[in-house]
Amino acid sequence: MEPAPVIDLGSLRRSCAQCSLRQLCLPVGIGADDVDRIDRLVKRRKPVARNERLFHTGSAMNRLYVAREGAFKTVAGNEDGEEQVMGFHLPGELMGLDALGTGQHRCDAIALETAQVCEVPLEDLQRVAAEVPGLQRQLLRVIGFSMGRDQDHLEMMSRRQAGDRVMLFLHSLSQRFEGLGRDGAEFSLPMTREDIGSYLGLVIETVSRSFTKLQDDGLIAVRGRQVRLLSARRLAEAVHGRTN
Amino acid sequence: MEPAPVIDLGSLRRSCAQCSLRQLCLPVGIGADDVDRIDRLVKRRKPVARNERLFHTGSAMNRLYVAREGAFKTVAGNEDGEEQVMGFHLPGELMGLDALGTGQHRCDAIALETAQVCEVPLEDLQRVAAEVPGLQRQLLRVIGFSMGRDQDHLEMMSRRQAGDRVMLFLHSLSQRFEGLGRDGAEFSLPMTREDIGSYLGLVIETVSRSFTKLQDDGLIAVRGRQVRLLSARRLAEAVHGRTN
DNA sequence: CGTCGTGTTGATCCCACTCAAATACGGTGG
DNA sequence: CCACCGTATTTGAGTGGGATCAACACGACG
Numbered sequence: 001m002e003p004a005p006v007i008d009l010g011s012l013r014r015s016c017a018q019c020s021l022r023q024l025c026l027p028v029g030i031g032a033d034d035v036d037r038i039d040r041l042v043k044r045r046k047p048v049a050r051n052e053r054l055f056h057t058g059s060a061m062n063r064l065y066v067a068r069e070g071a072f073k074t075v076a077g078n079e080d081g082e083e084q085v086m087g088f089h090l091p092g093e094l095m096g097l098d099a100l101g102t103g104q105h106r107c108d109a110i111a112l113e114t115a116q117v118c119e120v121p122l123e124d125l126q127r128v129a130a131e132v133p134g135l136q137r138q139l140l141r142v143i144g145f146s147m148g149r150d151q152d153h154l155e156m157m158s159r160r161q162a163g164d165r166v167m168l169f170l171h172s173l174s175q176r177f178e179g180l181g182r183d184g185a186e187f188s189l190p191m192t193r194e195d196i197g198s199y200l201g202l203v204i205e206t207v208s209r210s211f212t213k214l215q216d217d218g219l220i221a222v223r224g225r226q227v228r229l230l231s232a233r234r235l236a237e238a239v240h241g242r243t244n
Numbered sequence: 245m246e247p248a249p250v251i252d253l254g255s256l257r258r259s260c261a262q263c264s265l266r267q268l269c270l271p272v273g274i275g276a277d278d279v280d281r282i283d284r285l286v287k288r289r290k291p292v293a294r295n296e297r298l299f300h301t302g303s304a305m306n307r308l309y310v311a312r313e314g315a316f317k318t319v320a321g322n323e324d325g326e327e328q329v330m331g332f333h334l335p336g337e338l339m340g341l342d343a344l345g346t347g348q349h350r351c352d353a354i355a356l357e358t359a360q361v362c363e364v365p366l367e368d369l370q371r372v373a374a375e376v377p378g379l380q381r382q383l384l385r386v387i388g389f390s391m392g393r394d395q396d397h398l399e400m401m402s403r404r405q406a407g408d409r410v411m412l413f414l415h416s417l418s419q420r421f422e423g424l425g426r427d428g429a430e431f432s433l434p435m436t437r438e439d440i441g442s443y444l445g446l447v448i449e450t451v452s453r454s455f456t457k458l459q460d461d462g463l464i465a466v467r468g469r470q471v472r473l474l475s476a477r478r479l480a481e482a483v484h485g486r487t488n
Numbered sequence: 489c490g491t492c493g494t495g496t497t498g499a500t501c502c503c504a505c506t507c508a509a510a511t512a513c514g515g516t517g518g
Numbered sequence: 519c520c521a522c523c524g525t526a527t528t529t530g531a532g533t534g535g536g537a538t539c540a541a542c543a544c545g546a547c548g
Contacts, residue, residue, distance in 0.1 A: 076399065078484070084402045086395060098395060100388025106395065126381060130374045137370060143387060144344025150394050151330060151342060151350065155320065157401040158328045158445050160537080162504065193527065201402050206504055208528055224513075224527080240322065404505080406536065437495060450536055452496055468495075468544090 015039050020181075024092035024142070025066060025118075027134030034132045041128060043119045044068075054095060054109035054117060061099030063119045067091050070115025071190035074098070075198075076107040085198040087153065088112075088191060090176050094146050112190045149176075157201055164238065165200045166210040170220065171239045174229055185232070189225040259283050264425075268336035268386070269310060269362075271378030278376045285372060287363045288312075298339060298353035298361060305343030307363045311335050314359025315434035318342070319442075320351040329442040331397065332356075332435060334420050338390050356434045393420075401445055408482065409444045410454040414464065415483045418473055429476070433469040 016022060016039040017032070026035060043063075048054065054065050057077060072089040086107050089095050099105040129136040149172075156168040178184035189196075197207045214220045219235060221228040229235055260266060260283040261276070270279060287307075292298065298309055301321055316333040330351050333339050343349045373380040393416075400412045422428035433440075441451045458464045463479060465472040473479055 076395070084399060086398060097388065097391060100384050101386075101390075101392045102388070106392070126384075130380060136374060136380070140344050140370075142345075144341065144346070146345075147341060147391060147394070148345045148350070150391070150398070151320070154330060154394070154398065154401070155328060157398070158442075160445075160503090192525095198402075201404075203505060204527080205506085205529085209504090212528075404535095436493095447537060448495080449497085449538085453536090456496075 014044055016042065019068070021066075021068065021092040025138070027132075027138040030132070030134060034135075037128060037132065038135065041120050041124045043121075045117050045119060048111040048115045048117055050111055050113050052111050054111070055105050056108050057105055059105050061096055061103055061105055061122065063096065063121045064125065065095040065109065066118045066120070067093050067095065068116040068118050071112045072109050072115060072117075073112055073191060073195055073199075074107040074109050083198065085191075085195050087149065088173075088195075088199065091180060093149070093176075094142055097143060097146055112195075153199070162200075162202050162206045163210045163213055165202065166196075166207060167214065167219070167235060167238050169196065169200060170227065170229065171235055184229070186226075186228040189227060258288055260286060263312070265310075265312065265336040269382070271376075271382040274376070274378060278379075281372060281376065282379065285364050285368045287365075289361050289363060292355040292359045292361055294355055294357050296355050298355070299349050300352050301349055303349050305340055305347055305349055305366065307340065307365050308369065309339040309353065310362045310364070311337050311339065312360040312362050315356045316353050316359060316361075317356055317435060317439055317443075318351040318353050327442065329435075329439050331393065332417075332439075332443065335424055337393070337420075338386055341387060341390055356439070397443070406444075406446050406450045407454045407457055409446065410440070410451060411458065411463070411479065411482050413440065413444060414458075414471065414473065415479055428473070430470075430472040433471060 016026065017035050019025070026038065048070070054072070055061070067089045069091055071091075072095060074086045074089065074095060075083050076086050077083045086098075089109070095109045096105065098107050125139070129139055152168075152172050156165045156172070159165045159168060173187070173189075174184040177187050191199075193204050193207045193211075196202075197204045200207070202210075211220070211222045215222050219229070219231055219238075221230060260270065261279050263269070270282065292314070298316070299305070311333045313335055315335075316339060318330045318333065318339060319327045320330050321327050330342075333353070339353045340349065342351055369383070373383055396412075396416050400409045400416070403409045403412060417431070417433075418428040421431050435443075437448045437451045440446075441448045444451070446454075455464070455466045459466050463473070463475055463482075465474060
């Protein structure tokens, strides 16, 4: 019998073919050989430490980033020191798109916790996308999802009441967790109250007060970063504009 | 001598090759035959009347829209009747990207004035983009610019002071007008105060008061929808975070 | 001239920001 | 295991800026 070829179990497990997020990145019904081709494009970094940056404002973009495990935030810095959280990025979600227009990043991407990330050189991706049917379409789709989250963000920001913003925020996070196959009703927030405040245009104290208010009203249960959504019905009502 | 072929002067003038926005849509250094090929994809509607809708929330996306002349707004509707202006769209700017993810539009696109628009079937565009070098890249670029404007919007919304939001708004509009070769220091607003308020998360009265305040402070001159930016320096300072 | 849509201005109220302080939490070293 | 420290979070009291309610001005158009 031939000796079995040496297989790197680690890299196999981390391959696109085995990835739990496969459906988020790859077109449906793609052939195994095409998966393999895409897989060879992907560079997988060693774990990203908490507070480590994937890219910086002003730096040239040459790759797209996909969170694979752990969460990130993207932060745009006002020249006078104030920073604004532009988005949070869960596994399967793209980062770096902000530079598609100018070629230069306009925000920093920072790991909120120890994380894993896939990086894809944009040049290569475009070349392959022109050849692999469905990949181009899939790329546009994930870009579209990213824009959809930005629109959600905008809709949060357009709410006048702090409690409404926080509620929409929790609802949105819940949906995204569910999309990852996790529990959408109970989860742990990967970001600080400060991050949430910046993201929602509120100060940290207001975020904190909103959480306790929502808890007093019986909508959620909160202890530190652990959150449980209690009344999906009332939450959805509130999300859809009713201010009762 | 052969009789000259019949030429439709109107459609020639409206062709991509002659379009003043050509550089915004097409890759640089593209060949004349490729321009022609793209040109044949584009459907040009008859003028869009004020308040007419290009597409509706919930409808399936099958094309991308480019404003060619005149301005549009995109509006997301809360189920309870409240509408939120998600963006304004000047000539050369894309509309319809909101549906890239799900395939269904999540806002309405409404003409703010009589307008012209180019429509490109997404299917066809993707097919040609896979073949014409640079077109795919250009598509990503204009999508990137669109996301950049959304980020600008978010940065406006993150300002606490109403005056700052309005100032950023005017600055952003000014930049976009300049990019079109128009006067960035004096222009006419295509949208109502109400639209601006919705866009910025302010009520109409606050928008109005902010305008008069900015005028009293000598930063702008306003009469109705006619706006002149007086101090580019102080405006830029204010934009970059200093709250003086 | 009257009407409607749009924009401005005034008076008042309320919610989120600000300042301040107490408390809980996580990690580190003894 | 516990004491300690820095960070994160919560809670309280007071203030200010934008929302709200209301009235009026302006221009386009029939």
